[in-house]
Amino acid sequence: MGHGASCGRPSEEVDFFGAAQSGDLDRLAAALRSRPSLLARSTLFDRLSALHIAAAHGHLQVVSLALDLCVHPDVVNRHKQTALMLAAMHGKTDCVRRLLDAGANIVMFDSSHGRTCLHYAAYYGHADCLRTILSAAKSAPVSESWGFARFVNVRDDTGATPLHLAARQGWRRCVHVLLENGAIVSASSGAFGFPGSTPLHLAARGGNLDCVRQLLSWGADRLQRDSVGRIPYEVAVKRGHVACAALLNPSSAEPLVWPSALKFISELEPNAKSLLEAALMEANRERERRILKGTKNALPSPSRSDDAAIAEASDAEVCSICFEQACSIEVRECGHQMCAACTLALCCHAKPNPATQSQLLPTCPFCRGGIAALVVATRAPAGGDDEEGSRLESPRHRRSRRAMNLSGDAGSTSSLMGSIASSIGKMGRRRTDSSEQVDDKP
Ligand SMILES: [Zn+2]
Numbered sequence: 001m002g003h004g005a006s007c008g009r010p011s012e013e014v015d016f017f018g019a020a021q022s023g024d025l026d027r028l029a030a031a032l033r034s035r036p037s038l039l040a041r042s043t044l045f046d047r048l049s050a051l052h053i054a055a056a057h058g059h060l061q062v063v064s065l066a067l068d069l070c071v072h073p074d075v076v077n078r079h080k081q082t083a084l085m086l087a088a089m090h091g092k093t094d095c096v097r098r099l100l101d102a103g104a105n106i107v108m109f110d111s112s113h114g115r116t117c118l119h120y121a122a123y124y125g126h127a128d129c130l131r132t133i134l135s136a137a138k139s140a141p142v143s144e145s146w147g148f149a150r151f152v153n154v155r156d157d158t159g160a161t162p163l164h165l166a167a168r169q170g171w172r173r174c175v176h177v178l179l180e181n182g183a184i185v186s187a188s189s190g191a192f193g194f195p196g197s198t199p200l201h202l203a204a205r206g207g208n209l210d211c212v213r214q215l216l217s218w219g220a221d222r223l224q225r226d227s228v229g230r231i232p233y234e235v236a237v238k239r240g241h242v243a244c245a246a247l248l249n250p251s252s253a254e255p256l257v258w259p260s261a262l263k264f265i266s267e268l269e270p271n272a273k274s275l276l277e278a279a280l281m282e283a284n285r286e287r288e289r290r291i292l293k294g295t296k297n298a299l300p301s302p303s304r305s306d307d308a309a310i311a312e313a314s315d316a317e318v319c320s321i322c323f324e325q326a327c328s329i330e331v332r333e334c335g336h337q338m339c340a341a342c343t344l345a346l347c348c349h350a351k352p353n354p355a356t357q358s359q360l361l362p363t364c365p366f367c368r369g370g371i372a373a374l375v376v377a378t379r380a381p382a383g384g385d386d387e388e389g390s391r392l393e394s395p396r397h398r399r400s401r402r403a404m405n406l407s408g409d410a411g412s413t414s415s416l417m418g419s420i421a422s423s424i425g426k427m428g429r430r431r432t433d434s435s436e437q438v439d440d441k442p
């Protein structure tokens with residue numbers, strides 16, 4: 001029968017797949033005109049359809065043509081891989097998007113490792129593909145049937161979540177995207193890597209300092225053991241990753257952890273969030289410098305997560321809590337401003353108390369009002385000293401000046417300010433040149 005993959009491939013078939021691979025739309029269309037059934041064919045060994053081939057090579061137009069001609073987006077190859085998996089594997093974000101628009105199923109599993117398209121994107125380090133798939137997962141029927149959180153933490157046959165794979169491969173951006181979307185930071189893998197490994201074990205094994213940092217700042221547990229009883233520190237030591245080991249050493253100072261439990265933080269507007277994140281990474285970097293001073297080798301300078309967040313402070317008003325950085329975050333509704341580091345310290349200071357179960361929401365340190373939202377401070381401080389009008393009418397400036405004067409006193413406001421300032425000190429923000437500031441545990 002002419003139906004199965006006959007041994008002798010007709011040359012037009014070879015030509016057709018060649019056109020899909022090179023993205024030659026004209027040649028492809030010509031081949032299809034003479035033989036429309038080609039679209040349903042697959043290659044002899046891997047059983048790749050033209051859709052697979054085009055998606056893997058990032059030929060968006062060919063992918064679109066095939067989908068427009070009713071090729072099913074979920075057609076699978078020999079290893080039960082979909083075109084979406086191949087596009088995610090090769091980082092072809094446009095094709096990923098196109099396939100998702102055509103209704104490609106994100107919860108398909110291949111037959112070799114039981115991995116989804118999300119695993120593929122994570123393993124091969126394509127953060128943009130990850131983002132695209134995750135944003136589709138939020139709206140797709142998947143989120144109702146499966147649940148978004150479950151999808152983010154989907155496991156392959158060996159028990160590895162996408163976060164395990166990204167951490168193992170050392171993809172910092174992927175680790176970040178996954179954590180931001182609710183990946184469980186200390187999930188232990190089943191049989192993947194060394195059994196019972198957490199993402200932190202896997203990052204320690206690869207010696208990837210950026211991934212270790214990320215995971216720690218999302219609250220990864222340094223004391224969690226794998227199934228042979230090792231903590232990530234031991235893994236890093238064994239592999240000779242000195243800097244990672246120093247951060248993972250349980251006796252080193254605790255890293256500052258992103259206060260994700262706070263509701264208003266998780267609903268933060270993206271710009272304000274990245275400012276705060278940059279402040280957190282910066283604070284932890286200070287801490288690292290102190291920790292790593294002991295280790296012989298110089299610390300490779302970490303990649304900045306958001307340079308813009310740290311810079312451009314020059315013409316803004318100086319923060320009246322730390323007197324160091326420019327005001328970059330504004331509290332709504334009161335309109336008081338402070339720098340990102342102080343905002344972060346405020347949030348970390350107001351961590352929910354596990355004993356009382358009450359979510360102690362942080363309040364504005366200037367007026368003690370509730371915080372409805374945190375936004376990027378956009379209102380530039382006007383030029384002159386004697387500016388009149390709307391800006392001065394707001395209590396903001398008088399308040400913050402007052403707070404500045406108060407900061408030495410024993411008022412209630414200043415005690416709060418004092419505790420924030422001390423949190424900042426713990427964060428390493430305060431550069432005391434004289435004392436070496438030992439908050440490291442003995
Ligand atoms: Zn400040």
Ligand SMILES: [Zn+2]
Binds near residue numbers: 366368
């Ligand atoms: Zn206020």
